[in-house]
Amino acid sequence: MTKFLLLFCSAVLTLYFKVQTSPSDKNTYDIYALKFGERNNYVQMENEAIGDKSGDSTKVFFMYWLLKGKYNGKIILVDAGFTIDAGVDPKKITFTSPEKTLVGLNIKPEDVTDIIITHPHWDHIGGIDLYPNAMVWMQEEDYNELVEKRKDPEAMGFNKNDIQKVRDRKTKGSITLLKGLRDQVILPAVTVFISGSKHTAGSQYVMANNGKRNVIIASDNCKYYRNVTNMLSSPATSDQKAYIRNLRTMKQYVNGTTDLVIPGHDPLVFTKFKTVAKDVVEIITE
Numbered sequence: 074m075t076k077f078l079l080l081f082c083s084a085v086l087t088l089y090f091k092v093q094t095s096p097s098d099k100n101t102y103d104i105y106a107l108k109f110g111e112r113n114n115y116v117q118m119e120n121e122a123i124g125d126k127s128g129d130s131t132k133v134f135f136m137y138w139l140l141k142g143k144y145n146g147k148i149i150l151v152d153a154g155f156t157i158d159a160g161v162d163p164k165k166i167t168f169t170s171p172e173k174t175l176v177g178l179n180i181k182p183e184d185v186t187d188i189i190i191t192h193p194h195w196d197h198i199g200g201i202d203l204y205p206n207a208m209v210w211m212q213e214e215d216y217n218e219l220v221e222k223r224k225d226p227e228a229m230g231f232n233k234n235d236i237q238k239v240r241d242r243k244t245k246g247s248i249t250l251l252k253g254l255r256d257q258v259i260l261p262a263v264t265v266f267i268s269g270s271k272h273t274a275g276s277q278y279v280m281a282n283n284g285k286r287n288v289i290i291a292s293d294n295c296k297y298y299r300n301v302t303n304m305l306s307s308p309a310t311s312d313q314k315a316y317i318r319n320l321r322t323m324k325q326y327v328n329g330t331t332d333l334v335i336p337g338h339d340p341l342v343f344t345k346f347k348t349v350a351k352d353v354v355e356i357i358t359e
């Protein structure tokens with residue numbers, strides 16, 4: 074009888090322990106997309122998804138993403154948007170400073186614990202200095218491309234002002250350079266994948282769980298939903314076949330639910346999901 078009781082108690086304890094420590098419980102995230110700007114013109118979809126025959130056009134939104142730990146206290150941005158020093162032409166682009174959109178979620182810039190940079194183009198990295206306490210995570214290959222290898226810092230989507238920002242962070246120790254692993258858990262149950270899409274040398278995407286499903290923050294590894302739904306490459310890559318291969322991989326990670334491959338610039342993100350504050354949607358799934 075005593076033996077039975079002991080066995081019973083240990084089974085209950087094991088179950089309790091599992092429930093308490095399951096990473097899928099402890100390290101799930103409220104996942105949001107936040108829009109802070111847009112281009113004033115429309116672009117033709119055939120110029121964004123090679124082979125598209127629809128004749129559709131689309132707006133280009135500028136956004137970033139937020140993973141708010143439900144229990145673990147982490148406030149993680151995926152990308153940082155851009156600021157006034159990007160020098161955009163107001164006739165072409167309308168924007169507000171990206172941290173202002175956080176107000177709708179009652180988050181202050183100093184609350185942000187981490188920023189994962191998908192790639193260091195001006196519209197994704199320029200805002201890192203808005204968040205004084207954040208650790209920045211980026212691929213070493215991308216860092217080198219931005220900082221060391223660029224002869225013309227204004228070319229191909231890079232902004233020379235961003236070079237000093239990442240250099241300063243390296244001096245201060247508030248940047249972590251990732252070594253190009255296929256997949257790597259860098260924060261609690263947050264995985265980054267080097268994409269091989271060749272949007273930039275080391276462009277990466279992020280996967281986290283919203284409590285029900287895995288969500289992929291694809292950023293410009295899938296600029297529009299049309300890229301992943303129709304398996305069409307963006308022209309913004311040096312290897313279109315690799316871009317498509319990576320679209321396929323991301324789709325597999327979300328079990329074919331392409332809505333959960335969140336693209337880098339698509340206004341549809343803000344109609345597919347529930348608006349929870351001005352210019353903010355929560356990536357919630359049934």
Ligand SMILES: [Zn+2]
Pocket residue numbers: 194196197293337338
């Ligand atoms: Zn972009």
